[in-house]
Amino acid sequence: MYQATISQHDARILIExxxxxxxxxxxxxxxxSALPGSVNIPLSxxxxxxxxxxxxxxxxxxxxxxxxxxxxxxxxxxxxFNQVHNLGSRSNFTASEQNKQAGQ
Numbered sequence: 001m002y003q004a005t006i007s008q009h010d011a012r013i014l015i016e017x018x019x020x021x022x023x024x025x026x027x028x029x030x031x032x033s034a035l036p037g038s039v040n041i042p043l044s045x046x047x048x049x050x051x052x053x054x055x056x057x058x059x060x061x062x063x064x065x066x067x068x069x070x071x072x073x074x075x076x077x078x079x080x081f082n083q084v085h086n087l088g089s090r091s092n093f094t095a096s097e098q099n100k101q102a103g104q
Contacts, residue, residue: 002065002066002067002069002070002086002088003066003086003088004066004085004086004087004088004092005073005085005086006060006085006086006087008092008093011060011085011087011093014058014060014085015037015060017058018057019057019058019059019060020039020053020054020057020058020059020060021035021037021038021039021060021062022038022039022040022041022053022059022060022061022062022072023035023038023039023040023041023062023063023090024041024042024043024046024061024062024063024068024069024072025040025042025063025064025068025090026042027040027042029064033090035062035090035093038062039052041053043063043068043071043072046072046075046076047075047079050076050079053076053081055080055081055082056083057083058083058084058085059076059081059083059084059085060085060087061073061076061084061085061086061087062086062087062088062089062090062093063089063090064089064090064091065088065089066086066087066088066089066092069086069087069088070086072086073085073086
């Protein structure tokens with residue numbers, strides 16, 4: 001599993017502030033278990049979909065393991081995105097959200 005490049009706490013703050021949440025998995029995976037508020041841009045289409053993303057707004061990427069989102073992060077950085085983060089595994093973020101809600 002690949003390491004996230006941002007803490008769950010900081011990711012939640014960025015999401016609350018309007019960050020772009022991007023699922024880089026395949027459409028059938030996205031349809032089955034997407035994070036609320038995310039858009040689906042599969043890794044295989046990320047370079048063709050650059051116009052969908054705003055370089056001035058932070059981008060948070062995730063997938064099943066963190067590997068695809070890590071690759072997408074490198075591609076976006078090479079295309080001039082400076083505020084791009086790998087959330088890592090979708091399940092890690094979901095578990096973090098569930099723990100947060102249970103503690104409220």
